[in-house]
Amino acid sequence: MDTLVPYTPQQPKSRLGAILSGQERTAFARVMLEDVLNAVREAGGDPTVLTTERLRDLAVPQVVDERPLSPAVNAALDPPMAVVMADLALATRASLGRTFDVSADLGIVPGRGGGTNVLIVRDAAFSVDYHGNSLADHRAIAAEQDLDCREIDSFRLSTDIDEPVDLAEVLLHGTGRAPTWLREHGVRLQTSDGRVCVVRSDE
């Protein structure tokens, strides 16, 4: 499965600013990207990074497009093709493999909060619109084009890493380099009576 992985190296992951510095966010975003690329390859995918700026030292084909996410993805989309977000740090061979296997015109793994984390596009009538509640928009585009649409139920792939609370999920469930990177940078779990959260201790 040809797989686009969109990536923006400039000032990524700003909502992690309470835990990580700007330079650290750039480094962590790159670690997550590489975890995602590894998981895509392990699942039998053939990744291309769609980036706003050429990345050094990356042994994966790149397409450089400076435009915002939606026009850049639509220009590169050539079905059958998957589009996998670069911050899915919990992605594994099994979760992506189950998704690649979906044979509908359109497969969607929703992200939390109405996002779209993975698309499997098998019909060229589909185009993406990532702005706002993209899940609703993608459902609507599929309906307008009379496409058979299937949603895939995966915690791992629904968990995009945007906010400090999401880092707890990386520490609890990550299988790539991202959880190791976090631990090396002093980010650790803190358990209270409710959900687990993260704190940073650089001692």
Added chain:
Amino acid sequence: MDTLVPYTPQQPKSRLGAILSGQERTAFARVMLEDVLNAVREAGGDPTVLTTERLRDLAVPQVVDERPLSPAVNAALDPPMAVVMADLALATRASLGRTFDVSADLGIVPGRGGGTNVLIVRDAAFSVDYHGNSLADHRAIAAEQDLDCREIDSFRLSTDIDEPVDLAEVLLHGTGRAPTWLREHGVRLQTSDGRVCVVRSDE
């Protein structure tokens, strides 16, 4: 699959207090419980509600136990048995069916933030400990008892409904009565540039 569904009718879902009154939270928790019971039955499960107080007008067997969650579940646990939380408002026949099919000694669907949302217990050596980071505790108990443990990857079942932001997921993905109840009570999605959230408008 015999399935315990633990439930506390007294002052449930306090963290939804910013959106719902106390009386509404009690009503909404009951609606979610009934959605979960329906999904369990549709998946071929045979539910029993483990409750701290007998519930009226519920056509499902009940076990009343006033103790905290963990001792109450351990007293009622009789493998093979599933334990399914009562606030999994996104549960469906498919997501629970996939979970019931797991044949390992122990199946776990993690909840976000280190919780345990569903357990499939096939070995009587296992006991529950829901306090704190229960996922880590349940993994440790399984390892101590040398049990074969399998985690199931489901967004629907990993999403327990505790906080206002979780209500967005009910509106986006719920298939039972819970999303209808929320809409009838003026809870609706609001889309900003980031994740979707909910607001309440009682006009």
